Amino acid sequence: MSQTAAVPGRSFFGHPRGLATLFFTEMWERFSYYGMRALLILFMTAAVAGENPGMGLTDGNAAAVYGLYTFFVYLLSLPGGWVADQIWGPRKAVFVGGVIIALGHFSMALPFSETFFLGLILIVIGTGLLKPNVSTMVGELYPEGGARRDAGYSVYYMGINLGAFLGPLACGYFGEGINWHYGFSLAGFGMVLGLIQYRMGTRHLGDAGVFTPDETVAAKARKFYLISGGIVVAAAAFGFLVKTGVFDLTLTEIAEGLGSSILVLVGLFFAYLLFFSGHTGQERKQLVVIIWLFILAALFWSGFEQAGSSMNLFADRMTDRQFGSWEMPASFLQSVNSTFIIIFAPIFGSIWLALARINRHPSFLYKFGLGLLGLGAGFFVLAWGAANAEPGTVGITFLIVTYFLHTVGELCLSPVGMSSITKLAPKGRVGQMMGIWFVATALGNLIAGLVAGDIEAMGFDGLFQQVAMITAGAGGIALLVAWPLKKLTGGVE
Numbered sequence: 001m002s003q004t005a006a007v008p009g010r011s012f013f014g015h016p017r018g019l020a021t022l023f024f025t026e027m028w029e030r031f032s033y034y035g036m037r038a039l040l041i042l043f044m045t046a047a048v049a050g051e052n053p054g055m056g057l058t059d060g061n062a063a064a065v066y067g068l069y070t071f072f073v074y075l076l077s078l079p080g081g082w083v084a085d086q087i088w089g090p091r092k093a094v095f096v097g098g099v100i101i102a103l104g105h106f107s108m109a110l111p112f113s114e115t116f117f118l119g120l121i122l123i124v125i126g127t128g129l130l131k132p133n134v135s136t137m138v139g140e141l142y143p144e145g146g147a148r149r150d151a152g153y154s155v156y157y158m159g160i161n162l163g164a165f166l167g168p169l170a171c172g173y174f175g176e177g178i179n180w181h182y183g184f185s186l187a188g189f190g191m192v193l194g195l196i197q198y199r200m201g202t203r204h205l206g207d208a209g210v211f212t213p214d215e216t217v218a219a220k221a222r223k224f225y226l227i228s229g230g231i232v233v234a235a236a237a238f239g240f241l242v243k244t245g246v247f248d249l250t251l252t253e254i255a256e257g258l259g260s261s262i263l264v265l266v267g268l269f270f271a272y273l274l275f276f277s278g279h280t281g282q283e284r285k286q287l288v289v290i291i292w293l294f295i296l297a298a299l300f301w302s303g304f305e306q307a308g309s310s311m312n313l314f315a316d317r318m319t320d321r322q323f324g325s326w327e328m329p330a331s332f333l334q335s336v337n338s339t340f341i342i343i344f345a346p347i348f349g350s351i352w353l354a355l356a357r358i359n360r361h362p363s364f365l366y367k368f369g370l371g372l373l374g375l376g377a378g379f380f381v382l383a384w385g386a387a388n389a390e391p392g393t394v395g396i397t398f399l400i401v402t403y404f405l406h407t408v409g410e411l412c413l414s415p416v417g418m419s420s421i422t423k424l425a426p427k428g429r430v431g432q433m434m435g436i437w438f439v440a441t442a443l444g445n446l447i448a449g450l451v452a453g454d455i456e457a458m459g460f461d462g463l464f465q466q467v468a469m470i471t472a473g474a475g476g477i478a479l480l481v482a483w484p485l486k487k488l489t490g491g492v493e
Contacts, residue, residue, distance in 0.1 A: 006376060007470060009262075012155075013155055013252055014208070015141075015148075015151070015152050015155060016141045016142075016152075016204070017070045017201075018201070018204040018205040018208055019152055019155060019156065019196060019205060020137065020138075020204070021197065021201030021202065021204050021205060021478075022137055022138050022141075022156060022159075022205075022430070023156055023158075023159035024133055024159065024194060024197050024198075024201075025098070025130075025134055025194050025195075025197065025198045025254050026131075026134050026156065026159050026160055026163065026167040026194075027159040027160070027162050027163035027194070027308055028163060028190050028191055028193050028194025028195075028197075028322060029098065029101065029127075029130055029131070029134075029163065029194055030159075030160050030161075030162075030163030030164045030165035030206065031164075031166050031167040031170070031187070031190040031192060031194075032101060032102075032105055032163075032167065032187040032188065032190045032191040032194075033101075033123075033127065033163075033164075033167070034164040034167040034168055034186040034334065034338075034346045035074075035166075035167030035168055035170060035171030035172070035183065035186065035187040035190065036108070036123070036167075036171060036183070037070075037168075037308045038153055038168035038171060038172050038175075038177040038308070038331035038334040039165065039171060039172065039176065039180060039331055040066060040069070040185045040308065040329065041062050041063065041308065041312055041313060041452075042054070042176065042311050042312060042313070042316055042331065043055060043064070043175070043180045044057045044061075044062035044065060045057055045058075045059060045062045045320075045331065046180070047314065052176075052178070052179055052180060054180060055113065055116070057190070057208070059313065059452070059453060059455045059456050060251075060252055060453035060454075060456060061250070061251050061252070061453075062453075063309050063310070063449045063450070063451075063452035063453035063455075064250075064254070064255045064450065064453055065120075065251060065419065065449075066148050066253035066308065066309050066452070067255050067309075067446045067447070067449015067450055067452070067453075068251070068255050068446065068449065069120050069123075069124065069449075070256070070308070070442075070445035070446070070447035070448070070449065071255075071258070071442045071443070071445050071449070072124040072128075072307060072442070073123070073124050073127050073128070073442075073445070074134060074429070074438050074439075074441045074442035074445060075128075075264075075438065075439065075442040076124055076125060076127070076128025076129075076328075077127075077128050077131060077132045077438050078128075078435050078438055078439075079128060080093065080097070080128035080129040080130070080131070080133065081132040081133065081136075081387050082128075083129065083224065084129070084132070084133045084136070084208035084211075084388060086217070086220050086224075087217060087220055087221045087224060088397065089178070089209060089210065089211020089213075090133040090134075090136050090140075090208075090209035090211070090352075091137070091202070091205070091209035091210065091211065092211070093129045093130070093133045094129070094130050094134055094137070094198065094209070095195065095198065095199070095310070096109050096129055097126040097127065097128070097129030097131075097133070098126065098130055098191055098195045098198065099126070099195065100122050100123075100125050100126030100129065100192060100356065101122070101123050101126035101127060101130065101191045101331055102188045102191040102192050102195065103119075103122050103126075103188075104118075104119040104120065104121070104122030104123035104126060104188075105119060105123065105184055105185065105187040105188030106119075106184075106185065106188040106281070107119035107122060108120070108181070108184040108188075108466050109181045109185040109188065109384040110181070114418075119184070123197050133209070133270070135156075135209070137205065137208045137209040138152060138153060138156050138208075138441070139153075140207070140208035140209060141205070141206070141208050145251070150313065154345075154346075154349070157345065158342060158345075160336040161341045161342050161345075162338075162342070164305055164335070164337075164338035164341075165335045165338040165339055166191070166335075167187070167335075167343065168331050168332060168333075168334035168335045169332055169335050170186055170190075171183040171184075171187050171329030172329045172330075172332050172334070173332075173372060174186050174299065175331070176329040176330065176331050176486060177329055181354075191341050205306065208282050219289030219352055222386075233489060235276030243255070252450065252453055253469055255401050255446060255449060256445065256450060259443060259446050259447060261444075262439065262443055262446075265445070266436070266439060267421035269436075270287065270291055272286075273287055273426075273429070274287055274382075275384060277417075279383075279426050280426075282490050283426040283427075285351065285488035285489075285490065285492060286415075286424040286425075286426065286488065286489060286492070287424075287426065288313065288361075288485075288488055289424055289485055289489055290421060290425070290433060290436065290486050291362075292425050292481075292485060293368060293417070293420065293421065293424075293440075294436055294437075294439075294440045295322065295369075295441040296369075296372065296413075296474065296478055297367045297413070297417060297438045297441065297444065297469060298441075298443045298444045298447065299444070299470070299474050300368075300371055300375060300409070300413055300444065300471070301370055301373065301440070301443075301445055301446075301447075301448065302443075302447035302448045303375045303376075303442025303449075303467050303470075303471045304406055304410065304444075305444060305445050305448035305449075306379075306448055306451070306452060307403075307406070308334065308335065308447060309449060309452035310451070310452040310455055310460070310463060310464075311382070311399065311402070312330060312331070312334065312401070313455065313460075314382070314386065314460050315330040315333045315450075316395075317391050317392075317398055318386060318389055318391055318394045318460060319333075319394045319395075319396055319398075319399060320392055320393055320395060320396060321396060322349070332453070332454065333396075333399055333400075333403075335401055336399070336403040336404075337403050337406065337407055338409075340403060340407035341407055341410070343409070343413060344407060344411060345431070348412075361493075362418045363443045363482060363486055363489075363493060364419075364420040364493070365478070365481075365482035365485055365486055365489075366413045366478075366479060366482045367413060367416050368412075368478050368481060368482075369411065369475045369476070369477075369479035370409070370412040370418075370479070371409040371411075371412035371413025371475070372409065372413070372471050372475030372478060373409070373416070373472055373475035373476065373479075374405050374406065374408040374409025374410075374412060374475075374476075375405070375406055375409040375471045375472075375475070376467075376468045376469070376470075376471040376472025376473070376475055377405045377409075377468075377470075377472065378401070378402040378403070378405035378406045378409070379392065379402070379464045379465070379467045379468030379471065379472075380468040381398060381401050381402050381405065382399070382402045382460075382464045382468075383397055383465040383468055384398070385398030386398075386459070386460040386461035386464055387398075387461045389461075391429070411412045417437060418434065418437055421433050421434060421436070421437050422434065423492045424489065424492055425483075451463070451467065
């Protein structure tokens, strides 16, 4: 029997006490992640002179850094999950990941460009270790599965959004209002608080995350450390060659090359699965649907993740944030999406349940289309606000309405994404298809950074209008093809 079940009367909103440990671990990690992210592109584009000096990067270079950073945050969830499964176990992976994240934020707190980029690298590595494995342990608290596990994940999801709400407010107040590096420091202290309560609450986790090594662990660890060391050396050598001019590449060109390489690799992987892996006809049909969902998901996140880049710059430069004698920091608006998620996630859950009771529940294929339409509608509103506007004159309502529409789109698409992928995946390919979902998210984040870099050439109104047309158009196409594609799903809902 697990420790959670062995302690009568100790619960967290009717759930195992261990859920509180993981709830607050993830809450503080998201506090640190979104708190720092709210400052990231503002700091990089801020002038190097003044009361609160930044890095003075161009919009294009800053957006490329932002895209590369968020790309690797999601991509490293794949090796992070493997390390937990094969070498360390989830409990150790989460703690070590949290320590590395905290070190990354404190590294960014130092006023040097070298420590800034080192901090980004450390946060990427730490998040890759922590984030997928906290989620895994939540599921392990409910060995019986069923509706109670789903309810547990709903409570856990609220922790994610509570951290995403608080982080930009706290870090933005100190970082944007006083000194950027104070904000980065506060993000680090938030992660430290998460680690302290994680350590103190480990006794409530029962068997969740417990790892029993076998005789192959040592060999796997040596191989992993060797490969990781080789990658680090290769990346350092590449960076040195770029910096010294041997490779004449810009940050944008590096990001574009990386994105193209990922697309080619994903295409080759799906070609192998479709034509050479021996899957049945029905499994191949379901793989076609997964490919379609991959494309739609990458498009959705490429628009949605403008929140931390182009939309953050729009809030800073174009929005009227003056309330009497107080000007609200632009980073505060990064909390709007999480506020709407906290309010509307339960409402949407109730709507889907009500529709299911009368057999009107839409297929996930339709939900993906609706999600993209919501995203596109938000950008049309923002393009309207940006048209012919002078700096500092756009009403804050435009951004709030945009975030509301984006939240509606997120609630239509994101919750069903992983679930539909696991249901459609051929037998023995579930883990690989989950990896594909993370790659779609990572690719969308990379594209988001590259798209945001076009602000200088297109202006805010042109950029937002272009994103609106592409995402809304994709949503319309998704709705049109949902019915014929549904025939390929084999009855998966």
